Amino acid sequence: MSKKLVYILSAVMVGGLFSLLNIPAGWLLGSILAGMVCSFFIMKIYLPNKLFTVVLAIIGANIGLMLRPEQFLNYQALLLPFFITLTITIISGILLGKFLKRYSNLNHNTAFFCCLPGGASEVIALSHQYGANEQVVAAFHTTRITLFVLVIPLVVGLNEPIAGKQSNYFIDVNVSQVFLSISILISIMLVTILLSKRVNFPGSSLFFAIGLGFLCHLLFPTIEVPGFIMGIAQSIMGAIIGIRFDRKALLQLKEIGGISAITLFIYFMMSLGLATIFFVLTPIDWLSSLLGIVAAGAAEMASTAAALNMDAALVATLQMARVLALFLALPFLIKLFANTEQE
Template sequence: MGSKLVFLAVSFAVGWVVQMLGMPAGWLLGALATGIFWSFFVQKLIFKSELFTVSLALVGISIGFMVIPEELWAYRMLLPAFLLTLALTLAGGILLGKGFEKWAHTTGNTAFFCCLPGGASEVIALSERYHADQRIVAAFHTTRITLFVLVVPLLVGLATGGGVSLPVAVTQPFAADAWLVFLALLGAVVIFCLARFVTFPGAPMFLAIALGFAIHQLLVPEYSMPNIVLGSAQVLIGSLIGMRFDRKTLKELSRIGAASAAALALYVVMSVGLALIFFVLTPLPFFTSLLAIVPAGAAEMASTAAQLELDATAVATLQMLRVLALFIALPFLIKLFAKKENQHAS
């Protein structure tokens, strides 16, 4: 327990320093780098998944404070473009899996589960049932998420000027900040408890956004959520993702060789292309579209959008819908593309 607290404290300190230096999404990237360094050179730590639920809740509550009611109905205009890019994302992931099977000389089921775009926890858990190589599947998804979380916020921040100057804090009384931090923590506890009963993908964040919106509108409409809440959530997210990328993950990828690098590079190219299509078809700016479409996780991309003052609500909504849609489509995709002969392999 003590070693975990020390690690989280160091991640928080590094994230704070990187943020104060003007790095875009500094909280997230500083903690991510700390997690990777710690897992490689200090100690591999195992955290319970509930800690990630807490980070989702804090991100959702922060975004809930930013929701503008008048804009919510306008998001319906994004649905046709979202459905098109979702279909293309699934098709691209399946085609990439076919190529990955040939390049890496893995079984068809291993390649299929590696290249499914999103829902990493569910995909990794299911892969074992279908006798895919779970080590390769876990390594591929861990690296995919780490790569996107490292590269996308950095590129978007630099392109939008998010890292040029130090963040300007909203001026409000210290007592108000302290009260809001308390409400955010209390809200995170509520979401943590509710998440045990409401278990559909993205549920903690959906519930947290709704709770944050209700708190803001009904209790403290004149105040903004302090930056420390979103920053702390990003530290938790970055730390946990970074800690998952360890020597074992690198060893599995090295065992596959250049095929893994090629597949990941094509994943990046595919995501940028899909974001470009979404941008052309909708009124959202390109970098908001990129954060909304790239298969990298709702909390990571939405918190980045919030810090860079982009439309975090749209990003969170579309990311969560993608995960939810994949969860619904997963049984059909498995039936169509998972090879039956591998299901009974020893």
């Protein structure tokens, strides 16, 4: 327990240092790098899954408290462009899986599950049932998410002057205001955990937390959560992501060969192309489109948007819709494209 606590505190400190140095999404990036260094060169630490749920609840609550009712009016015009990009995303993922199968020694189902765009935990859990190499699938998705969460915030932060102006996490705040905001966050967190246990679906923790945060905003419209709380939550998330990427995952990809790196590169370029399509079809700017469309995790991308003073609610909505849509389509995709007989 003490080792886990020391690791998390160290990751938060590194994240805070990155933020002070004005590195885009510094809290998140700094802690991810700290986690990778720890995993590769110090020791492998296993953090409980409940910790990620708690972090999701805090981040979601922050996003919900920033949400305004008029924003929902703009989302209706995004339905058709979102459906178009989602369809292209799924088709591209299937084709990329066929490409990986063609030029690697992986069996059909392993390549198929490696390239499904999103819902990593659900995809990994199902892959074993269909004769796929679960370790390879987990390594591929872990690498993809880690790579995207490292690169995307830098791409956004360095190319958007407005977004690059990060929130000031170390401002002076009223003590009573801090106490009220923390009390609200704790309440939302507890209710979110309870609801997630009773009604569980991909992204449920983030969904419930954003909804509860929005309701609390309607009840307490003047409430403002100190920025350092969001920063610490981002650092803990980064610590969880960073520690998952280890030598074992790297060795798994190395065994596949250089085609794994090529596939990940194509995956990244595909995300840039999808963001461009969404940008052309909507009034949303390209960088917000990138955060909303890229298959890199709802919480991670929404957290990045919040850190860079962008529309985190929009990003979270697009990301959660993608994950939920893929989750609903997954049984049909498996039936159509996966080998029913275990290989």
